Amino acid sequence: MQTTTLSFANMHNHGELMANIFRARRQSFIIQNRWDLPEALGMEYDQYDTPASRWIAVHDGPNVLAGIRLTPTTARCGIYSYxxxxxxxxxxxxIPxxxxxxxAPVDAHIWESSRVFVAHDTPMAIRRRVHAHLITEMTKSARxxxxxxxxxxxPASWPRWAGRCGLDAQAAGRVLDFDGYESQCVTINLLDRLH
Known part of the structure; x- marks a missing residue:
């Protein structure tokens, strides 16, 4: 199992990995969750997939097990920010x-985490390890x-597992219902994770 942080500057060094993240996002969000999101060439994408963002993949070779997108809260692209x-x-x-x-913050020291997923075919036996790798790489890359x-x-169930994963998270908003998937905005303090 590997973790890689991709950007527009380094994606050429990683073969199909970037495209495979977008393919895995399509499977997770469009196929599994049945969300109405933009797609092309078998990949899910949106207006925040710009050179300002970074994409984290937990993968086994080219097979993407999980992913996250990081976007600076200072990002601007036309009328969009994050x-x-x-x-x-x-x-x-x-989204309400x-x-x-x-x-919402606009600060060079605050980044947004979005499009978080674990691929549907990631075996249950390794999901906890996949989550740990994903959070570790997100923390390292963001810092x-x-x-x-x-x-x-x-997911709104975060209070049950955040501490186990080493996250110092605080609720930043109410619980939201996305077609039966309860979620919540949180802020994650990275300053305590200086190891």
Whole structure:
């Protein structure tokens, strides 16, 4: 099992891995969850998949087991910034604008985590290890990018498993229902994870 953080600058060094992340996202979000999201060439994508973002893959060779996208909260592309902030600003009709308790941050030291998934065919026997690798790589990559905190929408069951995974997470908004999938905005403090 490997972890890789991809960017537009290094994706050419990793063969099909970047495309395979988008293929795995399609399987997770469009096929499994039946969400109405953009897709092309068997890949899911959106307006936040820009050179400002990074993509983390937990993989076994070219086979993607899990992934996360990291986007700086200072990102701008036309009218868009990052998913949580744009939802709060009423730009996204699929996410309610009252998802956060406070205004969405715009800060060079805060990055957004989005499009978090574990592939449907990842064996149950290794899922805990996959989660651990995903969180470790997200933390390492975000800190390397200068982040002190990450804001993201994660499953509402996070209080049960965040501590086990070493996450210092706090609720940042109410519980949301996405077609039967309960989620919640959280902030994750990275400063305590300096190992």
């Amino acid at each position: 998913m949580i902030r744009d939802a709060q600003r009423g730009l996204l009709d699929t 604008d009252d998802l956060l308790y406070a205004p 390397t990018l200068g982040a002190a905190r990450v804001v993201g929408i994660i």
